[in-house]
Amino acid sequence: MHAVSDCIFCKIVAGEIPCFKLYENEESLAFMDINPVSSGHCLIVPKQHGADLLAISDAGLCAAACTAKKVARAVKATLDTRGLNLLQCNGEAAGQSVLHFHIHIIPREMDDGMAMNWDIVPGDMAAIGVLAEQIRNNIED
Numbered sequence: 817m818h819a820v821s822d823c824i825f826c827k828i829v830a831g832e833i834p835c836f837k838l839y840e841n842e843e844s845l846a847f848m849d850i851n852p853v854s855s856g857h858c859l860i861v862p863k864q865h866g867a868d869l870l871a872i873s874d875a876g877l878c879a880a881a882c883t884a885k886k887v888a889r890a891v892k893a894t895l896d897t898r899g900l901n902l903l904q905c906n907g908e909a910a911g912q913s914v915l916h917f918h919i920h921i922i923p924r925e926m927d928d929g930m931a932m933n934w935d936i937v938p939g940d941m942a943a944i945g946v947l948a949e950q951i952r953n954n955i956e957d
């Protein structure tokens with residue numbers, strides 16, 4: 817498994833630093849976040865290093881996504897939480913602090929005050945359409 821020597825999540829995957837492990841399979845690992853934003857906050861990583869969504873392999877992404885679903889079910893069963901956010905940050909501007917792809921599972925309760933949601937404000941349909949065309953043209957198989 818390709819690891820990056822100064823990556824904290826590679827070190828967790830390698831067992832070089834401890835974690836509260838929840839689940840692992842050949843390609844992914846789930847463990848508790850040690851700075852939880854809510855009780856039960858946990859993280860899923862592909863074992864193979866890749867900084868973000870654009871850098872990881874499709875296999876790593878699929879493994880992490882399937883593990884996220886499995887762990888989310890267990891978090892809900894354990895905490896009987898009313899909701900769950902899955903969060904995945906790419907780049908400093910998006911709030912990414914650890915440069916090894918990861919998916920957050922964040923348990924939510926009604927009116928818990930977490931500033932993660934936004935009000936629905938209708939957009940400019942013409943501008944949305946123009947952007948859709950530009951993005952479509954940049955999609956590669």
Ligand code: 5GP
Pocket residue numbers: 824835836847848849850851852859904905911912913914915
């Ligand atoms: P990001 O800000 O990159 O989306 O999320 C990184 C997450 O990793 C943060 O929620 C942070 O609390 C968590 N984290 C950072 N260092 C460690 C660590 O050594 N162990 C664990 N379990 N989580 C960590």
Ligand code: ZN
Pocket residue numbers: 819820823824825826827864865866915916
């Ligand atoms: Zn890494």
